[in-house]
Amino acid sequence: MNYPRGKCRQCGERLYGHVDGGYQCLNCEQRYPSDEFDTNTR
Ligand SMILES: [Zn+2]
Numbered sequence: 001m002n003y004p005r006g007k008c009r010q011c012g013e014r015l016y017g018h019v020d021g022g023y024q025c026l027n028c029e030q031r032y033p034s035d036e037f038d039t040n041t042r
Contacts, residue, residue: 006036 006015008025015023015032023032 006032 006023007013008015008028008030010030011025011028013025013027015025018024018031022034023036024030025032
């Protein structure tokens with residue numbers, strides 16, 4: 001599920017799960033790999 005997780009290092013906005021995996025900041029569109037943050041899904 002897409003759920004807010006973590007914070008963007010650039011602007012501090014919340015990150016959301018991306019359909020392609022990993023996370024994306026909706027504010028500045030910075031993408032992060034899923035292993036950048038604590039993940040308990042797998
Ligand atoms: Zn951002």
